[in-house]
Amino acid sequence: MAATPDDSVGAFIPGPRAERPGAPEGALRGLTFAVKDLFDVAGEVTTYGNPDWGRTHGVAPATAPVVTSLLQAGADLVGKTKTVELAYGLTGENVWHGTPLNPAAPDRFPGGSSCGSAAAVSAGLVDFALGSDTGGSVRIPASYCGVFGIRPSWGAVNLAGACALGPSYDTCGWFARRASVLARVGEVVLPADNCGGGGIGLGPLLKVDEAWINADPGTARALGAGMAAVEGVLGRALAIELAPEGLAALYEHFRCAQSEEAWATLGRWVEQAGPAFGPGVKERFAAAKAMDPAKAAAGRAFRRVFTARLRALLAGGAVMVYPTSPAAAPKLGISLEAQNAVREATMGVTAIAGLAGLPEVTLPLGRVDGAPVGLSLVAAPGRDRQLLELAVQVSRGLGLA
Amino acid sequence: MAATPDDSVGAFIPGPRAERPGAPEGALRGLTFAVKDLFDVAGEVTTYGNPDWGRTHGVAPATAPVVTSLLQAGADLVGKTKTVELAYGLTGENVWHGTPLNPAAPDRFPGGSSCGSAAAVSAGLVDFALGSDTGGSVRIPASYCGVFGIRPSWGAVNLAGACALGPSYDTCGWFARRASVLARVGEVVLPADNCGGGGIGLGPLLKVDEAWINADPGTARALGAGMAAVEGVLGRALAIELAPEGLAALYEHFRCAQSEEAWATLGRWVEQAGPAFGPGVKERFAAAKAMDPAKAAAGRAFRRVFTARLRALLAGGAVMVYPTSPAAAPKLGISLEAQNAVREATMGVTAIAGLAGLPEVTLPLGRVDGAPVGLSLVAAPGRDRQLLELAVQVSRGLGLA
Numbered sequence: 008m009a010a011t012p013d014d015s016v017g018a019f020i021p022g023p024r025a026e027r028p029g030a031p032e033g034a035l036r037g038l039t040f041a042v043k044d045l046f047d048v049a050g051e052v053t054t055y056g057n058p059d060w061g062r063t064h065g066v067a068p069a070t071a072p073v074v075t076s077l078l079q080a081g082a083d084l085v086g087k088t089k090t091v092e093l094a095y096g097l098t099g100e101n102v103w104h105g106t107p108l109n110p111a112a113p114d115r116f117p118g119g120s121s122c123g124s125a126a127a128v129s130a131g132l133v134d135f136a137l138g139s140d141t142g143g144s145v146r147i148p149a150s151y152c153g154v155f156g157i158r159p160s161w162g163a164v165n166l167a168g169a170c171a172l173g174p175s176y177d178t179c180g181w182f183a184r185r186a187s188v189l190a191r192v193g194e195v196v197l198p199a200d201n202c203g204g205g206g207i208g209l210g211p212l213l214k215v216d217e218a219w220i221n222a223d224p225g226t227a228r229a230l231g232a233g234m235a236a237v238e239g240v241l242g243r244a245l246a247i248e249l250a251p252e253g254l255a256a257l258y259e260h261f262r263c264a265q266s267e268e269a270w271a272t273l274g275r276w277v278e279q280a281g282p283a284f285g286p287g288v289k290e291r292f293a294a295a296k297a298m299d300p301a302k303a304a305a306g307r308a309f310r311r312v313f314t315a316r317l318r319a320l321l322a323g324g325a326v327m328v329y330p331t332s333p334a335a336a337p338k339l340g341i342s343l344e345a346q347n348a349v350r351e352a353t354m355g356v357t358a359i360a361g362l363a364g365l366p367e368v369t370l371p372l373g374r375v376d377g378a379p380v381g382l383s384l385v386a387a388p389g390r391d392r393q394l395l396e397l398a399v400q401v402s403r404g405l406g407l408a
Numbered sequence: 409m410a411a412t413p414d415d416s417v418g419a420f421i422p423g424p425r426a427e428r429p430g431a432p433e434g435a436l437r438g439l440t441f442a443v444k445d446l447f448d449v450a451g452e453v454t455t456y457g458n459p460d461w462g463r464t465h466g467v468a469p470a471t472a473p474v475v476t477s478l479l480q481a482g483a484d485l486v487g488k489t490k491t492v493e494l495a496y497g498l499t500g501e502n503v504w505h506g507t508p509l510n511p512a513a514p515d516r517f518p519g520g521s522s523c524g525s526a527a528a529v530s531a532g533l534v535d536f537a538l539g540s541d542t543g544g545s546v547r548i549p550a551s552y553c554g555v556f557g558i559r560p561s562w563g564a565v566n567l568a569g570a571c572a573l574g575p576s577y578d579t580c581g582w583f584a585r586r587a588s589v590l591a592r593v594g595e596v597v598l599p600a601d602n603c604g605g606g607g608i609g610l611g612p613l614l615k616v617d618e619a620w621i622n623a624d625p626g627t628a629r630a631l632g633a634g635m636a637a638v639e640g641v642l643g644r645a646l647a648i649e650l651a652p653e654g655l656a657a658l659y660e661h662f663r664c665a666q667s668e669e670a671w672a673t674l675g676r677w678v679e680q681a682g683p684a685f686g687p688g689v690k691e692r693f694a695a696a697k698a699m700d701p702a703k704a705a706a707g708r709a710f711r712r713v714f715t716a717r718l719r720a721l722l723a724g725g726a727v728m729v730y731p732t733s734p735a736a737a738p739k740l741g742i743s744l745e746a747q748n749a750v751r752e753a754t755m756g757v758t759a760i761a762g763l764a765g766l767p768e769v770t771l772p773l774g775r776v777d778g779a780p781v782g783l784s785l786v787a788a789p790g791r792d793r794q795l796l797e798l799a800v801q802v803s804r805g806l807g808l809a
Binding site: 050065066068069071072075076079161162163165166167168171174175198201271274275276304307310311314364 | 451466467469470472473476477480562563564566567568569572575576599602672675676677705708711712715765
């Protein structure tokens with residue numbers, strides 16, 4: 008087993024590490040990994056980012072199967088990483104465990120909720136790391152920390168033994184510094200693609216106008232070379248308008264439907280345990296509790312229609328491309344109000360895959376004011392392996408595979 | 409797609425069927441199946457056995473991945489089957505949808521909670537059916553209805569898109585009339601075995617004394633030939649004492665820890681929706697709500713120790729064998745008190761695999777007073793495929809493969 012790395016960026020949960028050696032042979036032998044502290048490891052307390060959660064839940068009886076499968080494939084687990092409390096936030100702040108440093112932009116937030124996993128990968132402390140993504144919690148920290156990340160098709164990776172935030176949205180994703188490592192992990196944890204056939208089988212490329220217009224001008228410019236590399240593989244992109252109702256409406260429907268589900272999932276614990284929450288998280292649970300059922304129902308109804316529309320659009324292998332986040336990570340120390348504005352602009356885009364259960368791979372292909380931004384490739388459910396192979400091909404030409 | 413069968417035994421949810429044709433090719437082409445109505449099928453309401461659940465949850469946005477994988481393997485879905493309300497009961501009674509007939513013993517309960525799936529398979533309405541098993545909900549109706557059933561290793565089959573009762577206990581299992589069909593379904597939905605190596609790789613055979621002593625004398629006698637067939641494959645069984653604390657203590661620890669988790673999972677909905685419940689279910693949720701936290705904590709602590717003990721015992725490939733249920737299905741119309749006595753005697757045995765997350769296959773190898781009883785084979789987590797292959801070998805000699 009590899010030596011435990013120093014935690015130079017505060018990516019890991021403080022205290023003794025949950026270390027487990029991988030099997031002596033396997034497809035991932037020689038790689039080290041970490042898991043967001045919402046995945047159970049037998050004999051360890053899962054904190055879900057909040058001391059009161061750990062205190063009220065005790066030691067995990069079994070290891071999450073996705074973690075077991077990585078160990079059996081030979082990867083060495085070197086510890087559990089920080090998460091935003093109950094995975095309910097996008098900046099990556101955690102007042103109890105400390106906010107991880109963003110290794111790629113130390114004066115900025117790392118992004119969340121899978122902040123520790125993104126930071127650990129970005130700093131080179133591990134080869135890959137598991138996170139979870141409900142509304143952007145892998146894609147955003149990957150974009151902010153300058154690493155590859157995937158949010159798989161909803162349901163593609165087994166979430167048994169992982170804490171839930173909204174089960175009909177939750178996915179198990181992961182981060183890596185190289186596209187090839189991102190793909191190798193997928194070969195272990197993903198089912199076979201749903202679409203059959205050989206080769207990549209993807210195309211045409213669809214440039215989603217709203218998401219590019221929504222991005223800061225600097226972001227769009229910074230991703231120009233990456234965009235050209237993707238077009239080099241899939242051919243010239245067609246510009247499309249995806250959501251005539253506007254990205255703000257996508258975010259609003261997502262917020263209403265998903266926060267109702269978050270409260271249904273976690274509200275009872277919040278009310279009975281009376282946990283202390285850091286800023287932002289507390290307000291989001293209060294809003295979830297107060298969610299108007301009519302708005303939540305409208306959100307759910309919109310979701311069904313939008314999902315059907317997106318699946319029809321993408322069924323033949325089409326790939327959407329757009330900036331993962333409209334901007335690089337916000338600077339540390341900005342107000343909660345400013346954080347909320349970033350959140351709204353960001354989640355109008357992340358809601359696309361979130362609502363429709365689509366796989367999304369983000370590639371670290373741009374820099375704005377010295378800070379990373381990612382380019383996202385999004386396809387129909389079940390095309391996860393094809394997307395990962397596409398990411399490898401795109402990255403190869405750019406020296407990142 | 410095969411014609412929809414008549415529902416001669418009341419196995420399906422009343423009303424229009426959720427039918428979906430399977431892919432034109434695949435390992436399960438030509439087979440029909442049904443799913444317990446706690447698995448989501450996109451565009452359909454999942455009732456979880458209770459009208460108020462359906463009313464308050466609406467239409468499912470996506471199909472559960474395990475159902476999708478079966479469709480992609482070519483099997484035709486012919487409908488959704490009845491379940492005990494919120495999967496919280498072992499008799500199979502459902503006062504809202506009607507209790508399915510036990511095709512193998514029409515004057516007896518079908519067993520639950522996966523009552524409709526067991527009845528549909530037993531009556532020949534489908535080739536196989538999905539159920540779920542938290543504390544016995546596949547194993548018991550399989551034993552009572554005279555069919556093969558498997559409760560896989562905890563976490564082995566993806567439960568995304570399935571309603572939860574106790575996530576750290578819940579598993580997705582299935583039923584078939586032939587061991588070979590049970591195994592073919594496993595080839596589609598199970599991960600590769602954890603243990604590597606070729607062949608069955610199982611043995612020695614361990615006869616768990618307490619479970620045989622706990623069974624009615626008629627049950628033990630009726631399973632003699634089946635026991636001999638298992639010994640014919642794995643060699644003479646060694647008698648062992650598994651739980652010096654007694655099966656009643658296993659059940660009590662299981663009950664306390666699991667009902668706390670059931671209330672954590674479903675209590676908020678129960679309190680907010682104020683659903684009407686049939687007899688038994690209502691009382692069980694009341695008891696779950698009132699569960700003493702100290703007892704639940706003791707149950708969780710016992711579970712960790714017991715799990716470690718069982719995994720050590722079974723690590724090398726040992727297989728435990730015992731009657732799935734201590735007796736054939738109870739007669740319809742017995743009192744709730746009598747039902748509770750059956751439940752206690754039964755769950756002392758089902759708690760073994762339930763607490764430790766073990767895979768258990770039940771084979772329909774005995775009859776008592778004309779009603780079926782099953783023989784169970786139980787192994788270490790991850791040996792699901794090996795157990796299914798063992799069931800095929802045992803059944804082949806008995807003409808049931």
